[in-house]
């Protein structure tokens with residue numbers, strides 16, 4: 001349970017105390033989150049090797065698609081037409097992009113934390 005909380009808080013997968021991101025990003029200002037190179041507390045290097053976060057794209061897909069499906073079903077339940085639903089889902093996708101970026105990279109690091 002604490003691991004899930006640490007993933008949402010963006011804590012280091014090694015010591016679970018240091019923060020992974022120095023800037024959280026802002027979708028309204030088109031700013032992406034900025035990662036730290038190493039953990040401030042334990043010195044753990046977040047990027048194990050070049051291209052390590054390539055696999056986080058697949059995690060991002062697995063995170064974003066259920067969000068959009070839930071939103072789509074909620075809009076359908078409210079009786080909205082298809083075009084407004086598409087616009088709402090696209091806006092939600094953009095607004096959640098920085099959160100999903102952070103979440104997917106953090107989940108990816110936690111998957112390989114003991115390897």
Ligand SMILES: [Zn+2]
Nearest residue numbers: 012015039042
């Ligand atoms: Zn650490």
